[in-house]
Ligand SMILES: *[C@@H]1O[C@H](CO)[C@@H](O)[C@H](O)[C@H]1NC(C)=O
Ligand SMILES: *[C@@H]1O[C@H](CO)[C@@H](O)[C@H](O)[C@H]1NC(C)=O
Ligand SMILES: *[C@@H]1O[C@H](CO)[C@@H](O)[C@H](O)[C@H]1NC(C)=O
Ligand SMILES: *[C@@H]1O[C@H](CO)[C@@H](O)[C@H](O)[C@H]1NC(C)=O
Ligand SMILES: *[C@@H]1O[C@H](CO)[C@@H](O)[C@H](O)[C@H]1NC(C)=O
Ligand SMILES: *[C@@H]1O[C@H](CO)[C@@H](O)[C@H](O)[C@H]1NC(C)=O
C-alpha cells in the first residue's frame with residue numbers, strides 16, 4: 574500500500590518541526606540558532622515554556638526571553654537584554670565557548686550567558702521554565718534560574734548573594750529601581766547574612782538604599798547556625814528560607830493541591846513582590862491571581878521625600894487595598910512631566926511668576 578502524496582506531505586510537515594527541535598533527546602546542539610525574522614522557538618517538552626524572541630510592544634525591537642507558552646498572556650518570566658533591545662534581524666546562537674550569544678545584524682554582541690567553567694555542548698528548555706546550557710557530559714554550565722531577572726518559578730532556589738531586579742514598567746524591560754536581595758556577608762548596611770530585603774537603588778548606580786522591607790532569617794535569636802542559606806520556591810508554590818540548621822521559615826503559602834495551577838513570584842515594576850497563581854487549563858479569559866505580597870503599604874514604607882520614592886516629585890502615592898499595588902497622582906495644580914510615565918514627577922501647571930515673564 575503506497576502513501577498518497579497528501580499523506581507523505583502530512584508526515585513531512587509533522588516530522589520537520591519535531592526533528593528540528595528534538596536533536597539529542599530534546600536538547601538543542603551547539604551551532605543552533607534562533608532569529609527574530611524566523612518564527613521558531615525552543616519549547617520545553619511539555620510545551621509549558623518557550624525560549625525565543627518577543628517583539629517589544631509593537632516596535633521593531635525584540636526581547637530574548639522565556640515565557641509561559643500555553644496561556645493567552647504568554648507571561649515573560651526571564652529576559653536577557655532588557656537594557657539593549659535587539660533590532661530586527663538579531664540572532665541568538667548556542668556556542669561552545671560562551672553558551673548563548675545574542676548579536677545584532679551587524680554581529681555586535683548584545684548579551685552573552687557567562688559560562689565560568691567548561692565548554693557548552695547542548696541547550697535545553699526545561700519543563701520547570703529553566704533554560705539550561707550543558708557540557709558534553711550533561712552537566713549544567715549555565716542556567717537561567719541562576720541568572721534571574723524579576724521572577725522566580727517553582728523549583729527555583731536562590732543562594733545567598735542572589736538578586737531580583739524590577740523592570741521599568743509593565744512593557745519596558747530596562748532595569749528598574751527596585752531589588753530583592755538575599756544577603757551574603759553580614760556587613761551589608763548592618764543587615765544580617767541570610768536575611769531577605771527589598772530595597773531601591775539610585776539608577777544608574779547599583780548602590781542599594783536602606784531596605785523598605787526586611788525578612789529576618791534568624792527570627793531574633795542571633796544564632797548564626799540558624800541564618801538563612803537558601804531562598805526556596807517549591808513545587809507547591811511555597812516560599813521559604815531554608816536555615817543553616819535545615820529548619821524553614823515559611824514566607825508565603827501556595828497550595829498543596831497544585832497539579833492544575835501555575836505559580837510565579839515577581840518583583841513588580843512598582844516594588845511589590847507578589848506571588849501569583851494561574852489555572853493551567855485556560856478557557857481564555859483567566860489571568861494571574863495575586864495570592865500574597867509584600868510590603869502591605871509601600872507608600873508608607875519608602876520616605877515621601879526620597880529621590881527613589883515610588884512616585885516622582887509632587888506626586889501622591891496611593892495604595893489599592895485589593896492588590897496592595899501603588900498608584901501615583903499629581904498634586905492639585907500639577908501634571909505629569911512625561912505623560913507616558915504615570916509614576917514619574919509632576920510639574921506645576923502654571924510656571925512661577927518671574928519665569929513666566931521671562932518666557
Ligand atoms: C505600548 O503600545 C500601546 C499601543 O500601541 C501604547 O498605547 C502604549 O503606550 C505602549 N506602551 C509603551 C510603554 O510604549
Ligand atoms: C549564528 O548563527 C548563524 C546561523 O547559523 C550564523 O550565520 C552566524 O554567523 C552565527 N553567529 C555567531 C556570532 O556565531
Ligand atoms: C528539568 O525538569 C525536570 C522536571 O520536569 C526536573 O526533574 C529536572 O531536575 C530539571 N532539570 C534542570 C536542570 O532544571
Ligand atoms: C546575568 O547575566 C548577565 C550577563 O551574563 C550578568 O551581567 C548578570 O550579572 C547576571 N545576573 C545574575 C543575577 O546572575
Ligand atoms: C525604557 O525605559 C528606559 C529608562 O527610562 C528608557 O531609556 C527607554 O527608552 C525605555 N524603552 C522603551 C522601549 O520605551
Ligand atoms: C544555635 O542553633 C543550634 C542548632 O539549632 C543549637 O544547637 C545551638 O544550641 C544554638 N545556640 C544558641 C546559642 O542558641
Ligand SMILES: *[C@@H]1O[C@H](CO)[C@@H](O)[C@H](O)[C@H]1NC(C)=O
Nearest residue numbers: 807808809810811813821823
Ligand atoms: C513545599 O513547602 C511546604 C512548606 O514547607 C511543604 O508543606 C510542602 O510539602 C512543600 N512541597 C513540596 C512539593 O515539597
Ligand SMILES: *[C@@H]1O[C@H](CO)[C@@H](O)[C@H](O)[C@H]1NC(C)=O
Nearest residue numbers: 855856857858859860861862
Ligand atoms: C470568563 O468567561 C466566562 C465565559 O465566557 C464568563 O462566565 C466569566 O465571567 C469570565 N470571567 C472573567 C474573569 O472575565
